[in-house]
Amino acid sequence: MDWSQGQPLRVGDMFLGLYQPSPETTGFWEGVKRHELLLKVCNSCGKLHHPRRILCSGCGESGLGWTRSSGKGKVYAFSEIHRSAGVFSKSTPYVVGIAELEEGVHLFSRFMARNNADVQIDRPVDVDFQVLEQGFLLPVFKLREE
């Protein structure tokens, strides 16, 4: 598939909306298919970024490539959702939040735990890949059980 043309707007089994995935993020979703968590890396200064980045905020260069994350991190912030909409309604309560990867990049995600109450700020988490309610394969974060 020639992603450089921005078409089709579909990666694997995933169609996410009007504009996405777009050429600058398709590498991320191809990685997800291989169960790899990829981050953007600046080819010029080495700074790591959210997979969305087009321009390096460190040096201003636009040549960003991909690098694999260890998938290890911790809970930075979270919220247990008790009221949701559409296909997510039947899954409440579920926990979303921001994971802080050990590489320093933060990603919004779903936190998976045997008990939602165990999800707390700074608890260690590891990436996992699961199909969520909309049928998309997504990187999620599992609480590292002690």
Add this chain to the structure above:
Amino acid sequence: MKQLGSSCAVIGMGRSICKRGEPEKKTPLQLMVEAAGLAMKEAGINRTQVGALFTGRMPRTYCSLQYNQTVLNELKIVPTFCTEVTAHGAGALGTIELAILALNSGMIDYALCVCGEASPLWIEMVEGSANWEADLQFEGPYGATTPSLYAMCAQRYMHEYGITPAQLARVAVENRKWALDHPHAAMRRRGPITVDDVLSSKMIASPMRMLDCATWFPGGIGSAAIVTRAELAKGREKAPFYVAGFGQCSTHEWIGERMGFWGVDPVKDGPNLVRTGASVAAKQAYTMSGLSPKDVDLVQTSAPFTFANVLMLEELGFCGVGEGGAFVESGGVDYDGGLPFNTTGGYLSFGQSGQGLYLLKEVADQIAGQPEGRPVPDAKIGMVHGHGGPNACHSVMLVSGEQLQ
């Protein structure tokens, strides 16, 4: 920047409301042009005199590209400067800010600013709003809801500064008291609430419960203002009010990305989820006006959750960083004796109606001594805070009945 302070005045405002259940359901376009007509009438200017038109973001329920042109088309005006101003909800005050810059350039004499929304009349708000503020690619597929995006900020705020749910609840309790006096407030007939009511209300997105969250205004509001230079504002039948100072600051589009940058205020020292552009905007407004927080007689904020209201008291300078909880707990915004804060009932009890200039109108009415709800005695200086996106965009405006400086 100081030369902009009190350089311009609002000489007319208009507001049009349509509530759910009224026999004639109105579109945002209807409400906005009605409000524009009222504002022009109050200002005593006709459609040939409008030099600039600035509209807020296109309403969700009347989508048309170049929405400003749709409004212009209806008003039959011929401005020489016309554009939409969009910084989410902060764009509403942004229309007036841009008007002041244009007026100071001397290119125009009168600017018309128009904003409005009527979502609850036309769409199902809970289903339709769930993903409204989420990144469709990196947040939406996880089941993010709008409250959950703010809830993460609330959680970090409470975690980092030791703010308690009971302290946050207090602001909902005090806001409700103001709403009971206001004829248009969504919760005016629901009676007072207690801290315990808030703490026992249904969990929505932890740590936020139902009564920690804004209610939708049950209808639509269009609002408009005519702005001109101070020298043109004098000698009119209706007393003008002056824009003593203003500021604006935006930091991000999606909350998940808030953590991806730092090195500049309000995230100077590292990424964080709490501090907002409101502090930067407020600093600009104070500097421009020569005023300080102790000069302010009343404050309106468009903060849609209890934590955001308490946080804004810090960001807008009414208490120190991290002191918002204690400030509210010790009666800082008490209905009796505290800083008059959200005198319509605020987003929590008056209701949220997209973006609008209706909070500015409340301040103007209070300063003129003719509010719709409970009057703030001897109000001279008012502050309006506009906010949009998940804590993303902030505008702050200081207004005065007298020309300062």
